[in-house]
Structure formats: structure tokens, C-alpha cells
Amino acid sequence: MSGERIFARYRIETALEPEHAAEVMAGEQSTGTFIKVPGETDELREHHAARVERIEERESTDRPSLPGAAKSKTEPAVYRCAHVTLSWPISNMGPSLPNLLATVAGNLFELKPFSGLKLLDVTLSPAFLSRYQGPQFGVAGTRRFAGVSDRPLIGTIIKPSVGLTPQATAEMVQALVDGGIDFIKDDELQADGPHCPFSDRLREVMKVINRHTDKTGRKPMYAFNITGEIDDMLRRHDEVVDAGGTCVMVSMNSIGLPALVALRKRTQVVIHGHRNGWGIYDRSPAIGMSYIAYQKFWRMAGVDHMHVNGLDNKFCEDNASVIASAKECLKPMFAPPLPGCEIMPVFSSGQTARQAADTYKALGTTDLIFACGGGIMGHPDGIAAGVRSLRQAWDAAVNGIPTEEFAKDHRELAVALRKFA
Amino acid sequence: MSGERIFARYRIETALEPEHAAEVMAGEQSTGTFIKVPGETDELREHHAARVERIEERESTDRPSLPGAAKSKTEPAVYRCAHVTLSWPISNMGPSLPNLLATVAGNLFELKPFSGLKLLDVTLSPAFLSRYQGPQFGVAGTRRFAGVSDRPLIGTIIKPSVGLTPQATAEMVQALVDGGIDFIKDDELQADGPHCPFSDRLREVMKVINRHTDKTGRKPMYAFNITGEIDDMLRRHDEVVDAGGTCVMVSMNSIGLPALVALRKRTQVVIHGHRNGWGIYDRSPAIGMSYIAYQKFWRMAGVDHMHVNGLDNKFCEDNASVIASAKECLKPMFAPPLPGCEIMPVFSSGQTARQAADTYKALGTTDLIFACGGGIMGHPDGIAAGVRSLRQAWDAAVNGIPTEEFAKDHRELAVALRKFA
Numbered sequence: 001m002s003g004e005r006i007f008a009r010y011r012i013e014t015a016l017e018p019e020h021a022a023e024v025m026a027g028e029q030s031t032g033t034f035i036k037v038p039g040e041t042d043e044l045r046e047h048h049a050a051r052v053e054r055i056e057e058r059e060s061t062d063r064p065s066l067p068g069a070a071k072s073k074t075e076p077a078v079y080r081c082a083h084v085t086l087s088w089p090i091s092n093m094g095p096s097l098p099n100l101l102a103t104v105a106g107n108l109f110e111l112k113p114f115s116g117l118k119l120l121d122v123t124l125s126p127a128f129l130s131r132y133q134g135p136q137f138g139v140a141g142t143r144r145f146a147g148v149s150d151r152p153l154i155g156t157i158i159k160p161s162v163g164l165t166p167q168a169t170a171e172m173v174q175a176l177v178d179g180g181i182d183f184i185k186d187d188e189l190q191a192d193g194p195h196c197p198f199s200d201r202l203r204e205v206m207k208v209i210n211r212h213t214d215k216t217g218r219k220p221m222y223a224f225n226i227t228g229e230i231d232d233m234l235r236r237h238d239e240v241v242d243a244g245g246t247c248v249m250v251s252m253n254s255i256g257l258p259a260l261v262a263l264r265k266r267t268q269v270v271i272h273g274h275r276n277g278w279g280i281y282d283r284s285p286a287i288g289m290s291y292i293a294y295q296k297f298w299r300m301a302g303v304d305h306m307h308v309n310g311l312d313n314k315f316c317e318d319n320a321s322v323i324a325s326a327k328e329c330l331k332p333m334f335a336p337p338l339p340g341c342e343i344m345p346v347f348s349s350g351q352t353a354r355q356a357a358d359t360y361k362a363l364g365t366t367d368l369i370f371a372c373g374g375g376i377m378g379h380p381d382g383i384a385a386g387v388r389s390l391r392q393a394w395d396a397a398v399n400g401i402p403t404e405e406f407a408k409d410h411r412e413l414a415v416a417l418r419k420f421a
Numbered sequence: 422m423s424g425e426r427i428f429a430r431y432r433i434e435t436a437l438e439p440e441h442a443a444e445v446m447a448g449e450q451s452t453g454t455f456i457k458v459p460g461e462t463d464e465l466r467e468h469h470a471a472r473v474e475r476i477e478e479r480e481s482t483d484r485p486s487l488p489g490a491a492k493s494k495t496e497p498a499v500y501r502c503a504h505v506t507l508s509w510p511i512s513n514m515g516p517s518l519p520n521l522l523a524t525v526a527g528n529l530f531e532l533k534p535f536s537g538l539k540l541l542d543v544t545l546s547p548a549f550l551s552r553y554q555g556p557q558f559g560v561a562g563t564r565r566f567a568g569v570s571d572r573p574l575i576g577t578i579i580k581p582s583v584g585l586t587p588q589a590t591a592e593m594v595q596a597l598v599d600g601g602i603d604f605i606k607d608d609e610l611q612a613d614g615p616h617c618p619f620s621d622r623l624r625e626v627m628k629v630i631n632r633h634t635d636k637t638g639r640k641p642m643y644a645f646n647i648t649g650e651i652d653d654m655l656r657r658h659d660e661v662v663d664a665g666g667t668c669v670m671v672s673m674n675s676i677g678l679p680a681l682v683a684l685r686k687r688t689q690v691v692i693h694g695h696r697n698g699w700g701i702y703d704r705s706p707a708i709g710m711s712y713i714a715y716q717k718f719w720r721m722a723g724v725d726h727m728h729v730n731g732l733d734n735k736f737c738e739d740n741a742s743v744i745a746s747a748k749e750c751l752k753p754m755f756a757p758p759l760p761g762c763e764i765m766p767v768f769s770s771g772q773t774a775r776q777a778a779d780t781y782k783a784l785g786t787t788d789l790i791f792a793c794g795g796g797i798m799g800h801p802d803g804i805a806a807g808v809r810s811l812r813q814a815w816d817a818a819v820n821g822i823p824t825e826e827f828a829k830d831h832r833e834l835a836v837a838l839r840k841f842a
Contacts, residue, residue, distance in 0.1 A: 029610065031581040039593065039798070040581045048584035048616070066705055068737025091616045092583045098648050098675035099612040102697050106609055106672070109700025110736035117700075160452040160461045162513045163469035172460065188527055189450065191520040195469070195512045227519050230651065230679045251527070254519035256677010258651045276523050279530025279538075280709050281701060284487055287708075288701050315531035316489025377460070 004125035005087040007053065008104040008293075013065055013116030013286065015072035018055050018082040021113045026050035026086050028111060029103055048092055054085040064115030065286035079115050095127040097257045097297055105289055116286035122293045126338055128300055132261065134341035135304045137270045139330075139367045142304060142344050145246040145270060147218040148182050151398060154390045155183030155371035157348065162189045166196055170204035172383070176376070177212040177220050179384030180391065183369050186225035188251050188276045198226070198236055206243040213244075223249035223272040223305075230259050234266055241268050250303075253277035257301050264302030272346070273303035283316060291325045296333060299341045305369060307346045311358050314350035322347075323362045330367060344369060351375050352420035353413055356393035357403050366398060380419055381412065389416035425546035426508040428474065429525040429714075434486055434537030434707065436493035439476050439503040442534045447471035447507050449532060450524055469513055475506040485536030486707035500536050516548040518678045518718055526710055537707035543714045547759055549721055553682065555762040556725045558691045560751075560788045563725060563765050566667040566691060568639040569603050572819060575811045576604030576792035578769065583610045587617055591625035593804070597797070598633040598641050600805030601812065604790050607646035609672050609697045619647070619657055627664040634665075644670035644693040644726075651680050655687055662689050671724075674698035678722050685723030693767070694724035704737060712746045717754060720762045726790060728767045732779050735771035743768075744783045751788060765790060772796050773841035774834055777814035778824050787819060801840055802833065810837035 014021040026032075030050040031040050058081040064072075065079075072078050086104075093099035105119050143149055156176060158169055176184055192198035205222055213219040226236035226248045233255070237248050249272040250260065263271065281288040295306055308325040309317045325345070332340025345368050347359060352375035360366065372390060379386030392413040396406035407414040435442040447453075451471040452461050479502040485493075486500075493499050507525075514520040526540050558566070567574055577597060579590055597605055613619035626643055634640040647657035647669045654676070658669050670693040671681065684692065702709040716727055729746040730738045746766070753761025766789050768780060773796035781787065793811060800807030813834040817827035828835040 031584050039585060039589070044581060044584040048581075066737070068704070068739065090614075092610065092614050093612060094614045096612065096649050098650070098672065099610075099614070101675045102609045102612075102648060102672040102695075105674075105701070106697035107700075107736075109698065110704055110730075110738060112735060112737055114737075160465060160469075163452050163465040164460060168460065188523045189513065189520075191514060191517065191523075193511075193513050193515045193520070227523060228517050228679070229519070230683050233679070251519065251523040253526075254522045254677075255679050256675075258649070258654070258676050258680040262651050274523075276527035277530065279528075280526070283489070283531055284705055284708050287705050309531075314533060315528075316487070316533055316535075317531060318489065 004090045004127050006090055006100060006104070006125055007085055007087045007123040008119060009083060009085045009121040011081065011116065011118045011120055012084050012114055013061065013079050013081045014113050015070050015079055015115065016113050018057060018080055018084065022052045022055055022084045022086070024111060024113050025084065025108055026052050028108055029106060030088060030092065048089060050086050050088045052084065053087050056083045058082055066115050068112070069115035070112050081116070083120065090125050090127055095125070095131045097132065097301055101257070101297065109287055118285065118287055119289040119293045121290065122296055124296060124300060124333065126334060129334065129338060132300045133264050133302050134300055134339055135302060135343050136264065136267065137304045138342050139344045142221070142270055145219070146182050146221045150366070151394055152366045153182040153221070153369045154387060154394070155185065155369045156181060156376045157185050157187050157371060157373040158190065159187065159373045159377050161187035162193070164196060166200040166204040169196065169201055170208050173205050173208045173222070175383040176387065177208060179387035181220050181387050183221045183223070183371065185223035185249055185272060185371065188225060188227070188274045191225050191227050192232070199239060202239055202243055202245070206245055210244050219246060221247045221270065223247040225249045227251045227254050230262055233259065233263055237263060237267055246270060247272050249274055251276050252298055252303070257297060260298065260301045260303065270304045271302060272305040273298055273307070275307045292328050295325070295329060299333060299343055303343060305344045305346050307348060309349050310347035310351040311355045311362070312350065326363055326368065330365065346371055353389045353393035353403070353416040354420050356390065357397040360394070360397035366394070370394070375420065378419065379412070380415055385412040385415065388412040425511040425548050427511055427521065427525070427546055428506055428508045428544040429540060430504060430506045430542040432502065432537065432539045432541055433505050433535055434482065434500050434502045435534050436491050436500055436536065437534050439478060439501055439505065443473040443476055443505045443507070445532060445534050446505065446529055447473050449529055450527060451509060451513065469510060471507050471509045473505065474508050477504045479503055487536050489533070490536035491533050502537070504541065511546050511548055516546070516552045518553065518722055522678070522718065530708055539706065539708055540710040540714045542711065543717055545717060545721060545754065547755060550755065550759060553721045554685050554723050555721055555760055556723060556764050557685065557688065558725045559763050560765045563642070563691055566640070567603050567642045571787070572815055573787045574603040574642070574790045575808060575815070576606065576790045577602060577797045578606050578608050578792060578794040579611065580608065580794045580798050582608035583614070585617060587621040587625040590617065590622055591629050594626050594629045594643070596804040597808065598630060600808035602641050602808050604642045604644070604792065606644035606670055606693060606792065609646060609648070609695045612646050612648050613653070620660060623660055623664055623666070627666055631665050640667060642668045642691065644668040646670045648672045648675050651683055654680065654684055658684065658688055667691060668693055670695055672697050673719055673724070678718060681719065681722045681724065691725045692723060693726040694719055694728070696728045713749050716746070716750060720754060720764055724764060726765045726767050728769060730770050731768040731772040732776045732783070733771065740783070747784055747789065751786065767792055774810045774814035774824070774837040775841050777811065778818040781815070781818035787815070791815070796841065799840065800833070801836055806833040806836065809833040
């Protein structure tokens with residue numbers, strides 16, 4: 001571990017010289033403060049100061065993206081953008097994700113020299129592998145649990161998101177498994193509210209799934225939303241395992257990294273990471289944390305799946321960003337022979353049979369979960385037809401047959417394409 | 422609990438009619454999805470749909486604050502801003518902070534109708550008091566531990582932030598307690614790195630503090646940064662208690678709500694909540710979560726102190742926002758006879774003797790921690806003089822004597838005012 005360094009890359013926007021602004025960041029996040037103090041000796045700085053590794057200047061802008069920053073003194077005003085890479089000795093914080101977060105994404109977003117500051121990427125050192133377990137199941141384990149080897153897992157979200165009773169949820173699950181679904185998830189709004197208690201929902205749903213498994217030999221994966229306090233999450237996890245379930249879901253931003261690490265230590269099933277609230281981090285180009293940086297923390301902590309939105313989604317994220325995120329989930333974090341900690345990207349949000357071909361073309365693999373709520377439940381011929389339309393759309397995509405062409409003799413697909421035009 | 426509702430207020434910016442945009446938010450975060458699905462019956466909506474309670478239109482703008490939103494179709498373009506209040510039945514999520522967060526700050530920041538969306542406030546219902554403990558010590562308990570009844574706690578942060586050995590830290594603590602300090606905290610960058618292991622730092626620092634207590638009868642409070650994984654935090658907490666310490670510190674954004682709740686269940690000492698990384702949430706007016714909303718989650722979960730920046734700080738936050746935040750910490754979350762869950766605001770960041778008078782004038786109370794790093798360590802006559810300058814500045818403020826006037830016969834204050842001019 002000794003000598004290892006952590007790297008973080010940022011986009012900054014500043015009225016200062018980018019070199020000077022980068023030094024302010026490095027000082028604030030290691031040995032410095034707003035005034036020189038006696039204890040900050042040269043030796044201490046040499047061993048513990050963050051270093052500015054690289055500065056690449058980018059486009060500049062004539063008005064500050066965020067309020068409160070030091071003003072441009074030039075006329076016309078210029079706020080200069082740059083990508084800045086800093087590094088820290090790991091001895092400053094040790095291989096600890098919470099302490100790393102306080103270092104690379106702590107008290108710097110509000111610093112006065114910056115009218116924009118966003119964490120774009122972070123590079124963890126191998127020391128983290130000595131303390132964290134990373135994903136336990138990832139792509140291969142998920143495929144094994146779900147019994148799907150050669151195509152994406154076709155998934156869905158229970159809709160309406162909230163309001164269904166445990167029995168009504170189980171009835172929907174019955175229709176979905178009858179229709180051939182691979183993966184089902186609770187909505188992130190559905191947890192353990194009094195109208196649909198977790199244990200009751202689990203019991204009713206697993207009755208259906210276990211019966212289906214006995215009959216067909218294949219067990220669709222259901223991601224039960226266990227998000228909550230730690231003891232509750234661990235208890236719910238154990239209940240899922242006891243009931244024969246294969247996946248638990250958590251809202252990552254609601255639980256935080258240490259709770260996920262505690263769950264990862266205990267879990268015998270796949271952890272499905274829902275990123276709801278992620279827009280706070282990544283929607284603005286001026287502030288926050290990119291998905292590329294964000295997902296590394298959660299992968300190291302132990303999620304097996306992470307959401308990436310989908311092509312032509314109902315949110316603001318553009319398609320290039322969606323695909324970059326998905327590719328990143330599948331990219332090793334460490335070079336062999338160290339574990340790569342790859343995870344399975346989850347496509348969702350307004351997904352229907354329409355997006356299968358382009359998704360496959362852009363991603364170049366079927367290692368993904370393709371989750372459709374309305375795209376299944378909203379199929380005019382019902383849930384089973386909705387599921388079949390998606391299987392058909394992916395069959396077409398993988399076999400290089402244009403979707404419209406394939407739809408000519410696949411009725412459910414044809415109906416879906418008309419409905420979701 | 423039955424019938425209780427949760428309220429959340431947002432600032433939105435949209436090219437749509439605000440009424441329509443608000444309905445989209447309410448639908449997404451309760452029973453709806455992007456398409457009508459069969460299970461969303463009128464009865465289910467009646468019991469579980471979020472309600473639009475209030476819309477107040479504000480200023481509009483001619484360009485969208487965030488990219489990716491639905492475009493304005495009018496010429497010239499208009500993006501309309503409004504404050505929107507939504508409410509949810511608590512039966513949707515139960516009194517659970519993580520599930521509440523997924524509901525009021527989940528998958529909505531990226532919705533296409535919005536070129537801006539920020540959570541401004543949230544109102545918890547009393548049901549949360551049945552499940553959460555809130556702050557254990559707050560203002561009164563902090564004062565009791567620290568032995569300070571009638572003025573702010575004068576505090577400091579150990580600087581340099583990282584790089585000092587346990588012994589060097591203890592030497593600094595010795596100078597600080599000799600100088601009359603009330604409160605000392607680790608920097609948030611200092612946790613349990615190999616260059617300054619937590620247990621060694623605790624042992625060396627508490628030796629100094631316990632010796633000082635034996636001699637003077639007063640125990641300055643030291644906030645040991647226990648931020649890390651849950652087991653580590655609980656173990657470090659226990660070590661602090663065993664060593665006679667009175668406070669632990671956590672970086673809230675690094676640990677998440679459930680870890681704090683677990684700590685709150687165990688703690689016998691004050692929990693100091695550091696908000697580093699908060700700029701991601703609140704710096705942009707267009708996106709994120711205001712401090713007013715943010716602090717309610719953490720108070721309910723159990724922190725006793727929370728950072729609010731300080732007047733004329735080194736960050737971008739303006740003074741009005743700092744004071745509004747501090748006042749909010751001191752404002753009850755529930756009406757009597759329910760507990761108010763008030764906490765102690767922590768002023769910090771570039772604070773010196775200069776800001777005491779204005780802080781007291783604006784806040785109208787001494788129920789705060791006034792933490793100065795450079796403002797103490799950077800005093801030309803040393804640490805003890807730095808501490809004395811702050812005590813003098815607050816004496817002047819509370820007694821209504823102009824600082825410059827009081828400085829005439831208080832040398833340390835006079836030197837501080839010259840140094841930090």
C-alpha cells in the first residue's frame with residue numbers, strides 16, 4: 001500500500017489561472033487552509049500534500065455557471081474551463097471509501113475560486129481490494145441465478161409503483177413469470193410501508209416464483225427492495241434467502257456506502273443497486289459527480305447491478321451518456337490478475353421493444369438487464385405479450401435482423417412497435 | 422400514523438405549464454409511470470397518489486438552467502419557475518428516512534419537463550418520532566459536557582488537516598487547552614490513515630485532555646473523526662467513550678443515514694455532523710437539495726451538531742444563507758409537547774475574531790460552536806493568544822461593545838484584528 005496514490009479528475013470553471021485554482025483544490029483537500037499555519041512544514045507537505053498531476057484547458061465561457069464564485073476581472077469576462085487531475089498518497093486516508101469520498105468529493109464544491117467543479121473520474125488503488133469485497137456475483141452470477149446465458153435478462157418493474165397489496169403484486173408476478181420474464185423488481189418507492197408490508201409481499205411473491213420454478217426448473221430473479229435501516233435491511237435480506245429469493249435491491253443514495261458494505265458482508269444473493277436521486281450528482285455539467293466516478297465507489301462496496309437509464313429514456317440523459325455508463329460498468333476497475341469488479345448494467349426508464357436493436361448495436365454485448373415497466377404492462381395484449389415482444393426484439397437484434405422485418409411474423413413485437421411508436 | 426402526510430416543497434423551472442409539470446412529479450413519485458397501466462385504478466390513486474398542494478409562480482428565465490429538458494416552444498423562449506408543494510400519505514413509505522429520501526429526492530431530478538428542480542424543504546410527520554431517536558444531547562447536552570453555559574463554544578480544527586502524527590496532534594491539543602479552548606475537532610480529512618492511526622491519536626489526545634481536566638475540572642470537547650465503515654465507527658466510538666472522550670464526528674455524506682442511525686443507537690457521547698460535500702446538494706440554485714431540507718434528515722437520524730459555514734467564509738455561500746441555516750438548526754421540527762430535535766450549529770471556514778459581533782447580531786443567541794482553524798493557529802502570538810482573541814471578541818459582542826473599542830485594552834484581540842483585516 002505504501003507509495004500508492006489515488007487519482008481524481010475534475011472539470012473546473014474558474015476566473016483564476018487554472019494552475020492556481022488547481023493548487024487551491026489540492027491545498028484544501030490535503031495539508032493547507034486559507035492561511036499558512038506553523039505546522040505545515042516542507043516535510044509534511046512532501047509526504048501528505050495532494051499533487052496537481054495534469055491540467056488540460058478546455059473551452060471557456062463568458063458567464064459563470066454557478067453563483068458565488070470569485071469574479072472574472074477581465075473585460076469581456078472569461079471563466080476558464082479545464083480538466084484537472086489531482087493525486088493523494090493513500091497514507092492520508094487509508095483504503096477507506098467513506099474517507100476517500102470526504103477527500104475527493106468533500107469541502108471543495110463550494111470553494112470561492114470556482115464557478116464550476118465536478119468530479120469526473122476517480123482511480124482507486126489496489127489497496128482497496130484488501131479491505132472491500134467488490135461485487136460477489138456480477139454478470140456471471142446473475143446469469144447463473146436467473147438461468148439465462150445467451151441474451152439480456154428481460155426485466156420489469158412492478159407498476160403501479162406503490163399502492164398494490166402483496167396479493168395484487170403476486171398476481172402481477174404470476175402473469176409475468178407465465179409470460180417468460182427473467183427479472184422483476186420492486187419500484188424504489190415500494191419498500192415496507194404499512195399498505196404493502198415487506199414480509200407479506202415477499203411471502204406472496206415467492207410462493208408464485210417457487211411454484212413456477214418447481215414447474216419449469218427456472219427461477220426468475222426478483223429484486224426485493226430492502227432499502228431501510230441497517231438492521232432492517234439485514235433482516236429482510238435473511239428473509240429473502242430463507243424464502244428462496246435470489247436478489248435484493250437497495251436505493252444506494254438512501255443507504256450510503258457503509259450500509260452497503262455491511263450488506264455485502266452478509267449477502268448470499270445478488271445486490272441490485274438503484275441510483276435514484278443520481279440526478280443531483282450528475283445532471284448539471286457544472287457541479288457534482290459523474291456516473292463514471294460514482295459507480296466506482298458502489299462497485300468497490302459490493303453492488304452487482306447498477307442502473308444506467310436507457311436509450312431514448314424519459315429522463316434528460318442523452319444516449320451517448322447512457323452507453324458510456326453501461327460500458328463503464330462492464331470495464332474492469334483493476335488490471336488482471338486483480339479482480340475487475342465488473343457489474344451488470346440495468347437499462348430502464350421508458351424502455352420498450354423499440355430500443356433493443358440500438359442498445360445492442362451501441363453496447364456490443366447482451367450482458368445487461370433490459371427493464372421495462374410500461375413497455376410490458378402497457379402492451380395492448382397484456383403482460384405475457386409484452387414480455388414476448390421484448391424477447392423477440394432482442395432475438396432480432398442479436399441475429400442482425402431489422403426489428404420491423406422480424407415483426408412481420410412476430411405478432412407481439414408488431415403490436416408493441418405500433419403501440420410504442 | 423394513519424392519515425399523516427409528508428410534505429415537500431420544490432423550486433422547479435419548466436417550459437411546460439407549472440401545473441402540468443407538478444402533476445408529472447407527483448405521478449412519477451407515487452402511482453404513475455410514463456404510460457397508463459391497468460393496475461392504476463381510481464381507488465389506488467385516491468389512497469396512494471401524491472398530491473399537488475400548492476403552486477406559487479416565481480420569476481421566469483429565457484434560458485434553461487440545466488441541459489436536456491423539454492424545450493420552450495414560445496418565442497422568445499420562457500422557462501417558468503415556481504415553488505411547488507407536494508404531499509404523500511405516509512402509508513406509502515412508512516416512517517423511514519431512507520425510503521422518504523427515495524420518495525422526495527429520488528428519480529425526479531432528471532425528469533425531462535424540468536430545466537431545474539431543487540428540493541427546498543420537507544416536513545416530516547410525528548410518526549418519525551416513533552422510529553427515530555433524534556439528537557440525544559443537542560445544545561444543552563453539549564454545554565453540559567463542555568462546561569460552557571453562557572457563551573458560544575470557542576472551537577478549532579486541528580491544522581494542518583492531515584500529516585501530523587498522534588504525538589504532534591497531542592502537542593497542539595496541549596497548547597489549545599492551555600489557551601482555554603472549549604472544542605477541538607479533527608479535520609474531516611483526518612480519519613484512520615496509517616500515518617496517524619485513530620487509536621494512537623485518541624490515546625495521545627485524551628492523555629492531554631484528561632490531565633487538563635484533572636487540573637482544572639473542565640473537559641474541553643474533542644470531536645474525534647470516526648468516519649468509516651459501520652463496525653469501525655462503532656468500535657472507535659466505544660474507544661472514545663472508554664478513553665473519557667465526549668464527542669465523535671462523522672462526515673454525513675460519506676456514511677449515509679442508516680449508518681448514522683446505527684451510531685445514534687449506540688452513542689453515549691455527542692455526535693458532530695460534518696457536511697463536507699454539501700456543495701453538491703446546495704450550491705446550484707437549479708438542482709439539488711437545500712440545507713433546510715437536508716438538515717432535517719440528519720437531525721431526525723440523530724446528529725447533535727451540524728456545520729453551517731460562517732459569515733464571510735472562504736466558500737461561496739452568502740451570509741444570509743449561513744444565518745438562515747443556523748437558525749433552522751435551532752428551530753423545533755415538531756411543536757410541543759413533541760421534541761423539537763434542535764441541534765447546535767457549527768460556524769466555521771475562515772472564521773476569526775472579526776466575525777463574532779456580526780454573527781451574534783444576526784443569530785441573536787450564543788447557542789453555537791464558533792470554530793476557527795487559521796483564526797487561532799494563524800494568530801501571530803500563538804495558539805493561546807488566538808483562543809483568547811476569540812473569547813474577547815465574543816465578550817465584546819455579547820456585551821454590546823464594538824469590537825475595535827474592546828480591542829483597545831485587549832491585546833490578543835487587537836493583534837487578531839490587525840492580522841485578519
